[in-house]
Amino acid sequence: MSCAVDTYPLIAENKSHRTRDEGLTDMTCELLKTCYFMERVSRMEPCTADILKLTYCEKDFHECARYNVSRLLLIPEMDVPDEIWPSDDAESKEWMDQIGKDFCR
Numbered sequence: 001m002s003c004a005v006d007t008y009p010l011i012a013e014n015k016s017h018r019t020r021d022e023g024l025t026d027m028t029c030e031l032l033k034t035c036y037f038m039e040r041v042s043r044m045e046p047c048t049a050d051i052l053k054l055t056y057c058e059k060d061f062h063e064c065a066r067y068n069v070s071r072l073l074l075i076p077e078m079d080v081p082d083e084i085w086p087s088d089d090a091e092s093k094e095w096m097d098q099i100g101k102d103f104c105r
Helices: 009-017 036-044 046-057 065-073 089-104
Strands: none
Touching: 036 046, 065 089
């Protein structure tokens, strides 16, 4: 099952930022091809995955909570807890605070 772009105007509108040669701009997250989270969401919720990819992976990946946790803690993206979604800034900060407390004990 895939998401019909015409059904979601936001997706259709944001497709315009892609380049013809590469399919994606240089704003694309370097983790996109190996992102465990996006792979899992794509299988379970393809329309949600399309929206997340356009919003975070292919446009503003520096705003992705999973990307930031992975980079700040120097851990693989697949080790970021599943409950942290790209838009979960509060959840990611809480998790990183807990990791910091556990690390400092």
